[in-house]
Amino acid sequence: MSPLISLRKVSKWIGGEQILKDIDLDVFKGEFLSxxxxxxSGKSSLLYIMGLLDRPSSGEVFFGGYRVDFSEDRVISELRNRRIGFVFQFHYLIPELTALENVMVPLMKTVSRAEAERRAKDLLSLFGLKGKEHRKPYQLSGGEQQRVAVARAVANDPDVILADEPTGNLDSQNTEVVMDLLMDLKKRGTTIVMVTHDFNLASRADRIVEIVDGRIRS
Ligand SMILES: Nc1ncnc2c1ncn2[C@@H]1O[C@H](COP(=O)(O)OP(=O)(O)OP(=O)(O)O)[C@@H](O)[C@H]1O
Ligand SMILES: [Mg+2]
Incomplete structure (x- = not known):
């Protein structure tokens, strides 16, 4: 299997502190990595770099076999929009938009408005949010907001989903909803990288990587 994302000697310094240290990591096409x-320890920071939301201080990032040149803004945003779905640890929904509109945001860049609305509605139903499409994030519970965020990340059918504690705010039933969805996407060939504190959830992945103090522990 060929890697979809590769990090080579990736380091990150913030304010004189090194938070990622010489990270070498391959994420293979179609795998589910926790x-x-x-x-x-640097899990979110690592995921930001894999999702091209942040650049390393040193080292190289490869996506789909090509070295990512962080100076090419247009190429970076194209990759982020079409090929990467990101679920943030603190969901970052747009507060002025309804649940439906939040899910439509990435879709509007690739399909017509009508099609975006249809797909966003379907996804929200799948996540048990039927009837709540027109609520703003503050009118939804934390768990509901998290599910909207997952729906938004998967809307464009990306090559890879990078999910930072996607079930962090969910009860066990909704955790299962989200995990089942991620497992389904994996079955359909989507690559998944999931950060979690929950060892039971992590063990459902194909492979687990442990980060301790900015380094991969082998
Ligand atoms: N913007 C920033 N400015 C300063 N320090 C930062 C910044 N972002 C992260 N850090 C520091 O980098 C380290 C790694 O942070 P990171 O968010 O990657 O951890 P994490 O493993 O995701 O933790 P958690 O499980 O709590 O989410 C921490 O010590 C954090 O304080
Ligand atoms: Mg984090």
Missing amino acids: VVGPSG
Whole structure:
């Protein structure tokens, strides 16, 4: 199998502190990888770099076999829009938009408005949010907001879903809804990288990578 994302000697410094240290990691096409590790160990920072939302201080990032040149803004945003779905640890829904409109945002860049609305509605139903499409994020519970965020990440059928604690705010039933969806996407060939504190969830992945103090522990 060929890697979809490769990191080579990736390091990140913030304010004189090194938070990622010489990370070498391949994420293979179609695999479900979990990332575990203590709070503050660098999991979110690592995921941002894999999702091309942040650039490393040193080292190289490859996506689909090509070296990512972080100076090419247009190429980076095209990759992010079409090929990467990101679920943030603190969901970051747009507060002024309804649930439906939030899910439509990435879709509007690739399909017509009518098609975007149809797909966004279907996804929200799948996530048990039927009837709540027109609510703003503040009118939804934390778990409901998290599900809208997952729907938004998967809307464009990306090659890879990078999910940072996607079930962090969910009860066990909704955790299952989200995990089943991720497993289904994996069956259909989507590559998944999921950060979690929950070892039971992590163990459902094909492979687990542990980050301790900014380094991969092998
Ligand atoms: N913008 C920033 N400015 C300063 N320090 C930062 C910044 N972002 C992250 N850090 C620091 O980098 C380290 C790694 O943070 P990161 O968010 O990647 O951890 P994490 O493993 O995701 O933790 P958690 O499990 O709590 O989400 C932490 O020590 C954090 O304080
Ligand atoms: Mg984090």
